[in-house]
Amino acid sequence: MELPVAISQVLNGIAFGMLLFLLAAGLSLMFGLMGIVNLAHGSYFMVGGYVGLTTLEATDSFILAIAAGAAAGALLGFLTERFFMRRVYGLHGHESILLTFALSLVLSDFSLFLWTGTPRWVQAPSFLDVSFTLLGNPYPAYRLAIILIGAIVFAGLYWFQERTLWGATVRAGVDDKEMATGLGINIPLVFTMVFCLGAFLAGFGGFVGSPILGLHIGLDIEVIMLALAVVIVGGIGSLTGCLVTCLLMGLSDTVGKVLWPSYASLTIYLVVVIVLLVKPEGLFGKRS
Amino acid sequence: MEQAALRWKSIVGVMVVTAMALLVPLLPEYAVTLATSIIIYSIYVASANLLTGYTGLVSLGQAMFWGSGAYVVAILTTRGLVTNLYLIVLICLVTVVVISAFFGVLALRVKRLYFMIVTFAFGHVIWCIAMYPMQSITRGYDGIKDIARPDLGLSLSLATGTSFYYFVLVVAALCFFIFYLVIRSPFGHAIVGIRDNEHRMIALGYNTFLYKYISYVLAAVFSGIAGLLFAYFNSYVNPSELHWLWSGDALMMMFIGGIGTFWGPLWGALAYTGLRYWISSYTMYWFGIEGIIFILVVLFFRGGIAGFVMNVQKGLKWQRR
Amino acid sequence: MAEALRIEHLSKFFGALGVVQNLSFSIPADQRRVVIIGPNGAGKTTLFNLISGELPASQGTIHLFGRDVTKTPCYRRTRLGLARTFQITDLFPYFTLMENLLLALQAHDPCAYGMLKSLKAYGHLYDKAEVLLKEMKLWEKRDLPIGSLSHGETRLVEILMGIAGGPKILLLDEPTAGLTRSEGVWLANMIQHLLKDVTLLIIEHDMQIAFALAERIIVLHQGAIVADGKPEEIRTNPRIKEIYLGTVS
Numbered sequence: 001m002e003l004p005v006a007i008s009q010v011l012n013g014i015a016f017g018m019l020l021f022l023l024a025a026g027l028s029l030m031f032g033l034m035g036i037v038n039l040a041h042g043s044y045f046m047v048g049g050y051v052g053l054t055t056l057e058a059t060d061s062f063i064l065a066i067a068a069g070a071a072a073g074a075l076l077g078f079l080t081e082r083f084f085m086r087r088v089y090g091l092h093g094h095e096s097i098l099l100t101f102a103l104s105l106v107l108s109d110f111s112l113f114l115w116t117g118t119p120r121w122v123q124a125p126s127f128l129d130v131s132f133t134l135l136g137n138p139y140p141a142y143r144l145a146i147i148l149i150g151a152i153v154f155a156g157l158y159w160f161q162e163r164t165l166w167g168a169t170v171r172a173g174v175d176d177k178e179m180a181t182g183l184g185i186n187i188p189l190v191f192t193m194v195f196c197l198g199a200f201l202a203g204f205g206g207f208v209g210s211p212i213l214g215l216h217i218g219l220d221i222e223v224i225m226l227a228l229a230v231v232i233v234g235g236i237g238s239l240t241g242c243l244v245t246c247l248l249m250g251l252s253d254t255v256g257k258v259l260w261p262s263y264a265s266l267t268i269y270l271v272v273v274i275v276l277l278v279k280p281e282g283l284f285g286k287r288s
Numbered sequence: 289m290e291q292a293a294l295r296w297k298s299i300v301g302v303m304v305v306t307a308m309a310l311l312v313p314l315l316p317e318y319a320v321t322l323a324t325s326i327i328i329y330s331i332y333v334a335s336a337n338l339l340t341g342y343t344g345l346v347s348l349g350q351a352m353f354w355g356s357g358a359y360v361v362a363i364l365t366t367r368g369l370v371t372n373l374y375l376i377v378l379i380c381l382v383t384v385v386v387i388s389a390f391f392g393v394l395a396l397r398v399k400r401l402y403f404m405i406v407t408f409a410f411g412h413v414i415w416c417i418a419m420y421p422m423q424s425i426t427r428g429y430d431g432i433k434d435i436a437r438p439d440l441g442l443s444l445s446l447a448t449g450t451s452f453y454y455f456v457l458v459v460a461a462l463c464f465f466i467f468y469l470v471i472r473s474p475f476g477h478a479i480v481g482i483r484d485n486e487h488r489m490i491a492l493g494y495n496t497f498l499y500k501y502i503s504y505v506l507a508a509v510f511s512g513i514a515g516l517l518f519a520y521f522n523s524y525v526n527p528s529e530l531h532w533l534w535s536g537d538a539l540m541m542m543f544i545g546g547i548g549t550f551w552g553p554l555w556g557a558l559a560y561t562g563l564r565y566w567i568s569s570y571t572m573y574w575f576g577i578e579g580i581i582f583i584l585v586v587l588f589f590r591g592g593i594a595g596f597v598m599n600v601q602k603g604l605k606w607q608r609r
Numbered sequence: 610m611a612e613a614l615r616i617e618h619l620s621k622f623f624g625a626l627g628v629v630q631n632l633s634f635s636i637p638a639d640q641r642r643v644v645i646i647g648p649n650g651a652g653k654t655t656l657f658n659l660i661s662g663e664l665p666a667s668q669g670t671i672h673l674f675g676r677d678v679t680k681t682p683c684y685r686r687t688r689l690g691l692a693r694t695f696q697i698t699d700l701f702p703y704f705t706l707m708e709n710l711l712l713a714l715q716a717h718d719p720c721a722y723g724m725l726k727s728l729k730a731y732g733h734l735y736d737k738a739e740v741l742l743k744e745m746k747l748w749e750k751r752d753l754p755i756g757s758l759s760h761g762e763t764r765l766v767e768i769l770m771g772i773a774g775g776p777k778i779l780l781l782d783e784p785t786a787g788l789t790r791s792e793g794v795w796l797a798n799m800i801q802h803l804l805k806d807v808t809l810l811i812i813e814h815d816m817q818i819a820f821a822l823a824e825r826i827i828v829l830h831q832g833a834i835v836a837d838g839k840p841e842e843i844r845t846n847p848r849i850k851e852i853y854l855g856t857v858s
Contacts, residue, residue, distance in 0.1 A: 035401075094346040098536075098543070099582075102586070104579070105575045106579035109575050109577075110576060112576075228405075232405060262420035262421075263421070266417065266421075273406065273410060276402060277394055277398070280398050469724060469727075472727045474715050474718075474721055474724075476724070477715065477728050480703075481712045484702060484703055484704075490683050490684050491663075491687070491695075492687065492770070495684050495685075496684070
């Protein structure tokens with residue numbers, strides 16, 4: 001592979017990694033704070049994308065569409081937490097997995113019903129629908145925008161986590177729930193907020209990523225499998241670790257699909273298996 | 289009171305067995321086919337139930353063994369490598385035991401939640417391998433077709449729906465009988481102890497790892513047998529038999545039927561397959577409806593159908609008094 | 610074989626925190642009731658967890674009946690004659706009393722891995738259970754779910770689970786926890802009479818019961834042994850009073 005092509009693949013991988021980060025951050029937080037694995041997270045991503053698409057078609061405003069997609073995600077997250085997750089906190093971990101899996105089936109068919117099985121493509125907004133020339137090759141500006149957006153979200157989450165009271169509260173909850181409750185922190189409220197934030201990011205990512213990934217039924221499963229792999233391999237409890245793993249995963253998936261198209265998923269999950277057996281808490285995770 | 293209840297249960301039991309043996313073959317062909325698939329699935333779910341419902345280990349990788357059993361049959365028969373049914377069964381069992389013995393040692397090293405994720409990951413890796421690297425053997429996405437019915441070596445043909453139904457019924461009865469023995473044995477008692485309080489079991493002196501390992505291998509063996517039956521039944525095998533969605537389906541059927549109960553797997557396979565068949569004829573959104581049903585079961589009917597039946601029995605006992 | 614238990618330089622660190630520090634003591638096989646006392650956080654339960662094998666030792670050795678078990682996994686130590694009970698009752702919530710006890714009894718029986726015959730076919734286990742339950746006067750409740758027993762009864766069952774396997778040394782972690790004074794005294798009497806042939810290592814919080822039961826008392830404080838001797842000696846030791854009244858750092 002020549003250098004310019006290689007570089008554009010790397011950039012693609014980083015952009016994809018950023019999209020993954022939007023998903024994995026919320027997933028990781030949910031697992032760390034509440035001990036639940038939310039398989040419907042991919043559905044928030046997909047539905048957010050579709051809702052954004054419909055909004056874009058109706059209003060011609062990309063910004064409005066982003067907001068709608070993110071809001072749809074947040075709403076789904078809120079409903080999931082309020083009506084389903086509340087009932088299975090404290091039960092075995094597998095209940096949440098099965099419940100959210102069932103939910104993802106419902107949302108998938110729901111999307112199929114509303115938006116049909118035809119894959120859809122979203123046009124990037126006109127001011128970004130240009131190409132830069134990178135080392136003599138054109139490179140779409142939109143992907144660079146995604147990378148920038150991802151970096152901004154990371155910075156925002158990091159600031160939120162390290163520098164605000166809310167962030168400290170969430171971290172306290174992750175570290176020691178009982179102690180946090182004992183200190184008067186309203187854990188149920190924190191849970192709901194975390195859920196909504198994670199789902200918000202997922203819906204946001206679903207639409208913002210649609211010019212690159214497209215929208216099709218089955219997208220939810222594809223992204224959740226990668227996001228899960230990130231959370232497992234990267235571990236929970238470290239936002240930076242999550243970002244790094246997302247970028248690595250995005251790169252492996254993108255570059256892998258180019259070099260060994262059939263083996264991308266295999267190698268990623270082989271890594272998952274190895275990590276689970278050697279260091280179950282993940283590469284950047286903290287041993288409980 | 290106990291005697292009356294026992295007698296009532298025996299009568300119902302005999303009626304059900306008779307119906308299954310004599311009446312089902314009288315139904316139209318599609319019903320016999322459906323019934324055959326339900327029974328095959330129930331063996332699969334029962335094996336998962338042994339591991340999950342009775343030993344407490346949630347595995348998202350049981351499809352790995354069902355699929356292995358199915359592919360062993362598919363590959364050996366369509367390529368004419370082995371024609372003897374009994375040899376095929378032996379090879380299938382050995383294959384499944386070797387795979388589960390290897391993976392079991394690794395998977396059981398980690399805690400419960402991670403065990404579930406590890407089995408999921410293992411299963412996915414196996415699916416990927418069947419899809420791509422081993423494509424020359426497994427025919428990848430296309431799958432293997434035209435698997436002929438087995439030759440029992442007696443002068444019976446299994447080519448018809450009815451004859452194959454009886455074959456499956458006999459094998460299933462054998463499998464469920466073995467489950468029955470295991471569950472009421474000291475081993476069965478111990479694995480439930482491990483499910484409910486592994487910490488205490490260790491303190492009492494049990495080598496809990498060994499119990500869980502044996503349970504894992506046993507579950508794999510029966511999943512493999514079910515997969516073997518399926519390959520002959522369906523005469524077509526493709527990688528979806530190895531996919532984690534099918535592992536998830538086993539769990540769903542288990543929950544719907546009643547996790548950790550003896551008849552739950554049969555109830556679950558029946559409800560799931562029957563509902564899927566019925567609802568699919570009205571709408572294509574079967575997955576969504578399946579999801580709704582499952583959510584309702586997990587939230588409101590945690591004992592599944594078997595639990596519901598037991599509650600009804602208790603309710604009836606109250607009526608009597 | 611003169612010693613049931615020998616601990617040498619046993620230490621357990623959690624990070625930099627030394628919960629048990631350089632403990633050494635031994636219990637002769639014919640000693641019957643050794644009671645361990647000490648304020649909260651002294652490391653008593655941790656010591657039990659180290660002896661039973663639930664926690665690996667950071668340093669030191671543990672010998673059971675002359676065998677070095679420092680690296681032996683928890684479940685194997687039971688085979689050598691060790692058993693323990695727990696401060697917080699830890700039974701099998703969905704089983705009946707009889708089923709709970711059978712689990713304890715079948716653990717060391719050759720039938721433990723039996724898969725073909727029904728559990729009910731092993732009459733000798735049921736006979737042993739009958740003997741134990743009748744001694745504790747719980748025979749009539751044998752088919753009741755464990756959840757329907759009173760707290761005092763479940764503390765008894767805790768002990769039954771411990772002695773079912775016929776151990777030669779039994780670790781009792783606060784057997785009277787959660788009981789009223791009179792219930793506790795009654796249980797202590799039960800322990801004295803029924804467990805005459807077993808070496809008992811008991812953690813006890815109630816001083817009256819501790820001193821009444823003990824042949825020998827070991828006092829633990831901040832992970833170290835501060836006193837070890839006959840009850841009368843301990844009773845008159847001024848340092849012990851200081852530890853309990855908190856005038857010592």
